[in-house]
Amino acid sequence: MNLQLVARTGQPDFLDLPWDVPLEEWDSERLVEVVRGIGRHVVRFVDYDGALYALKELPGRLAEREYRLLRDLEEQSMPVVEAVGVVSGAGIPNGQAVLITRHLDFSLPYRSLFTGRGVIDVRNRLLDALAELLVRLHLGGFFWGDCSLSNALFRRDAGALSAYLVDAETGELHPELSEGQRTYDLDVAEENVAGELMDLQAAAIGMPPDLDPVETAIEIRRRYDSLWCELTREEVFGPDERFRVDDRLRRLNALGFDVEEIELIGVDGELRLRLTPHVVEPGHHQRRLLALTGLDVQENQARRLLNDLRSFRAYLEREEGRTLPQSVVAYRWLSEVFEKAVALVPLELRSKLEPAELFHEILEHRWYLSEAAGRDVGIEAAVPAYVDSVLRLVPDERSVLAEDAEDV
């Protein structure tokens, strides 16, 4: 049989499937019925030792394109279904190809959110999940072109929902999206979602009676806009208000976003803060900090230290009026900020906490004092204040552990 399979390693070879028959007519023991959303193409699911895969039949060129896009998005840590491979070639009937994706376990097509064991406060959860998905994709430069409830999957997430992109066929990846592209995506989302919710209402399958399809669809844009604005708006402040950079980075972190680079632009004695937020995978901060500074610390500590390093960099580059290599900045931050702060702590108190935790607490204290003062108090003032009001009162964690160990 004339078949070509482009697939990731570590997956089944799928060669025992009846590829010479159109997908719709397949008769195979591997086929399983799974709830799915509506769509134009034939989509069926197969089971390999408990691992489920979705097979979607579509013209070859489109299958390959979608495969690439899904892989690229996954590489950027976007919430998308995992693309496994494409089967194409003259052996497939009607010049079609088949895109294979890994079935997203525990995923719920939106229809199931309203039936069976529903989701509490489903309207809000659905809106938040879809708006956040769209924001994440847009930050990564992905233009969806067909955002809808059927082209997303939902997973329960500690009482809330998180949304995944399942259908990237109409998408395009750009370095950055224009305002027009984002607006277009939102228009499409609004229209699609209103239509989908109206269909659900007509089908009378348990949609809450007070859920207004059109008004709900419009609300997506509102939630999207407020999240987008929180993540990307430029902020203006005075030169000695560095703690406000910290403030902003913390808010982004709390929303589940991170910032790779921050830029400070001086205008008429004021500074403008510009950031490029993005999504990161677990353990990212730890690896990044280790690579830059040699400090091997825990994930949250690393995130905090990296935030400080970035804001240090932005200030340093403004002062020097040029961009500096990462390694130079990292080295200077390590000696002029991190090690200097730790060295300002009296020797006998230094071992009470791990250095990274100690530094983190100093930063917390600096932020707290700066916030109260309305200006950045600086690390030199923050350390003694922290030592006297906090560290002296902290039990020595290292010796507590040592004593415990002796008791055993």
Ligand SMILES: Nc1ncnc2c1ncn2[C@@H]1O[C@H](COP(=O)(O)OP(=O)(O)OP(=O)(O)O)[C@@H](O)[C@H]1O
């Ligand atoms: N990897 C997967 N995991 C879980 N469900 C999936 C997966 N792939 C597809 N599905 C289900 O199949 C449905 C249809 O898939 P998809 O949206 O990719 O094709 P389509 O809708 O036919 O394409 P189009 O939107 O262009 O008409 C989805 O809504 C989803 O419910």
Ligand SMILES: [Mg+2]
């Ligand atoms: Mg679809």
